């Protein structure tokens with residue numbers, strides 16, 4: 637296991653619990669050890685409380701070395717995240733992490749497209765922030781989709797994205813502050829958002845790229861399986877490098893139970909890989925949908 641010795645088990649104090657519309661939450665915890673090394677696309681195995689015995693995997697939305705904190709964003713879909721949403725500031729929960737390979741940016745690429753859907757937005761948003769902090773000159777664009785109100789402060793963007801309808805200029809504060817052009821999509825008809833799928837404005841933008849710009853670009857995506865499938869197809873059609881973060885139900889999250897295996901194409905052979913420790917990030921062309 638490549639990340640042996642780098643996964644920490646910590647008792648983490650809740651320092652903030654933010655509630656958004658449609659049962660969406662951001663929980664910020666003090667996790668001194670994992671906050672020092674957590675990277676975009678990695679995740680923590682989080683004790684949720686209530687009657688849930690198994691922990692739940694949650695991607696990092698952010699980590700702060702200075703504050704010693706990590707952030708998670710989630711929507712309550714079952715008993716685990718429902719119990720987690722009930723915790724209060726000062727409560728303690730056990731978190732194990734950082735786990736998995738995460739997104740790794742190739743040094744020969746100076747441009748990236750971030751695509752996130754629903755509770756798949758956290759790892760790609762985190763990736764955008766880290767790429768920008770590491771290299772202010774990197775060319776980034778982000779496309780986020782949600783069928784419930786976005787669990788972020790939204791605003792109007794003055795940053796254009798070629799190929800997209802400039803009148804649809806809703807974005808989220810976090811991206812605008814970093815000057816990362818970002819467009820939002822929803823089929824729910826939110827003001828300023830593209831009415832449709834997140835891949836539609838992404839595709840229109842890619843249409844504007846030259847062949848040499850495409851060679852410089854990589855897509856990072858996380859979201860529901862149907863969205864990932866559409867992103868993989870888009871990347872294949874437009875001949876762009878693309879990596880996707882997968883989700884599977886997990887019992888151990890450290891590679892021991894094989895409960896999270898998926899079929900992956902590697903060296904022209906089908907292999908069973910564990911999403912927890914071999915992933916959760918895989919190249920789009922390796923994945924069977």
Ligand SMILES: Cc1cc2nc3c(=O)[nH]c(=O)nc-3n(C[C@H](O)[C@H](O)[C@H](O)COP(=O)(O)OP(=O)(O)OC[C@H]3O[C@@H](n4cnc5c(N)ncnc54)[C@H](O)[C@@H]3O)c2cc1C
Nearest residue numbers: 679693694695709710711713714715716717755883884916
């Ligand atoms: C690497 C990784 C990162 C993740 N990051 C996030 C994140 O940042 N935010 C977030 O909100 N979620 C994230 N998830 C998903 C989250 O961990 C799961 O949705 C988790 O199961 C929720 O727990 P729960 O008890 O609330 O719901 P559960 O009871 O586990 O149910 C969740 C949903 O899955 C369905 N389900 C339950 N069991 C199965 C099964 N065996 N097979 C198929 N479907 C089933 C249920 O019907 C329900 O719709 C991530 C998952 C992975 C693997």
Ligand code: FES
Nearest residue numbers: 889891893894912
């Ligand atoms: S959850 Fe046990 S091997 Fe991945």
